[in-house]
Amino acid sequence: MAVSDKMKIFAEKSSWIRKMFEEGAKMKAAHGAGSVFDFSLGNPDAPPPPEFNRVIQQIVRDTSPGVHAYMPNGGYPWVREAIAARMSIEQEMTIGQGDMVMTCGAAGGLNIVMKALLDPGDEVLILAPYFVEYGFYIDNHGGVSRTVATDDEFNLDLPAIEAALSDKTKAIIINSPNNPCGQIYSQESLAALGKLLEHASEKLGTTIYMISDEPYRKIVFDGYEVPSIFTAYTNSIVVSSYSKDLSLPGERIGYLAVHPEIEDKPQLLNALTLANRILGFVNAPALMQRVVAELQDVCVDTSIYARRKEIICSVLRDAGFTFTEPKGAFYVFPKTPLADDVKFVALLQEEKILTVPGIGFGSPGHMRIAFCVPEDVIARSAEGFKRAVDKAHSL
Numbered sequence: 001m002a003v004s005d006k007m008k009i010f011a012e013k014s015s016w017i018r019k020m021f022e023e024g025a026k027m028k029a030a031h032g033a034g035s036v037f038d039f040s041l042g043n044p045d046a047p048p049p050p051e052f053n054r055v056i057q058q059i060v061r062d063t064s065p066g067v068h069a070y071m072p073n074g075g076y077p078w079v080r081e082a083i084a085a086r087m088s089i090e091q092e093m094t095i096g097q098g099d100m101v102m103t104c105g106a107a108g109g110l111n112i113v114m115k116a117l118l119d120p121g122d123e124v125l126i127l128a129p130y131f132v133e134y135g136f137y138i139d140n141h142g143g144v145s146r147t148v149a150t151d152d153e154f155n156l157d158l159p160a161i162e163a164a165l166s167d168k169t170k171a172i173i174i175n176s177p178n179n180p181c182g183q184i185y186s187q188e189s190l191a192a193l194g195k196l197l198e199h200a201s202e203k204l205g206t207t208i209y210m211i212s213d214e215p216y217r218k219i220v221f222d223g224y225e226v227p228s229i230f231t232a233y234t235n236s237i238v239v240s241s242y243s244k245d246l247s248l249p250g251e252r253i254g255y256l257a258v259h260p261e262i263e264d265k266p267q268l269l270n271a272l273t274l275a276n277r278i279l280g281f282v283n284a285p286a287l288m289q290r291v292v293a294e295l296q297d298v299c300v301d302t303s304i305y306a307r308r309k310e311i312i313c314s315v316l317r318d319a320g321f322t323f324t325e326p327k328g329a330f331y332v333f334p335k336t337p338l339a340d341d342v343k344f345v346a347l348l349q350e351e352k353i354l355t356v357p358g359i360g361f362g363s364p365g366h367m368r369i370a371f372c373v374p375e376d377v378i379a380r381s382a383e384g385f386k387r388a389v390d391k392a393h394s395l
């Protein structure tokens, strides 16, 4: 067998979303796509904004020499400048183009951060429920992930984080708005986390980095805002992309910014840029860099997701689920009426409703519902959710 033992194990570990995807494909073939309620995939379905279509058509006409050539591995300086100007407002401090690296999506960004920071055996804290891929990204670069729980409403649990810190801890990844639970961490809790990391770094004689993965920053509901990370902690790195806020996940365009006063900044930026090159990304796609530079104040119509959030929350409330209402992103993470989330997800499947068990996100007893599906699909799923809850109660 050509495949490494490690990849065989990884394939098994990553099987929840894949399994639901395969089940969904089978069900759609058997019953028709219209009668399956597929909440399993976080594929943003709001269309890219009209400004994107206008700008890409203009830019693609440019035939100047070099527009498709290699470039600095960190990306076009003027594109970084445009993003840095917008981020300076969000992060409430001046960020320069030299603080940034253009990346192949947030996933590419997280991988280059791990490559730049980790020595074998270094630990990275991830907070449950977490984005499933973090564990793989950390392992890709020799690190070890350590899971820390959040509280009942998925807020930061600072004593639990403190207890998990050691001289092996190199970084903590936070994700807000969160996939899979839609939580946004408050400014106060981020400031408290910053203080905690500062004291711990001092006490342990190390530097612990805060990595904020925030591709959903602009997808927020009910007037919530995502606070600045840089004002909370100096040794921080923000990683983001246009996959969700411009609905361009297939185009693989993202970026990262380091805090303007981060420790050993020149060395860190050199390492990040080199990692972009030697991991084989080389640089973020040229055409997309030129396009997104023009779209800094543009976002998908978030009211689409806000309406869906309202509908799914009312469906879940009516069926008797306990859940924390999402403040952003397009996921909700209710408790399952059975402690065995896999078993409850199977009951939903009998109703042709596809969700992903919480165990896949490090939080059993829950399930993830991705509500980036049409409103009528959400509304029509209501009876199925109720029947599955009734069945669970009668077991």
Ligand SMILES: Cc1ncc(COP(=O)(O)O)c(C=O)c1O
Residues within 6 Å of the ligand: 042, 104, 105, 106, 107, 108, 131, 175, 178, 179, 213, 215, 240, 241, 242, 243, 249, 253, 254
């Ligand atoms: C929390 C989180 N981080 C990172 C990513 C990866 O995003 P990208 O497509 O920009 O690589 C995703 C994608 O779903 C995500 O949900």
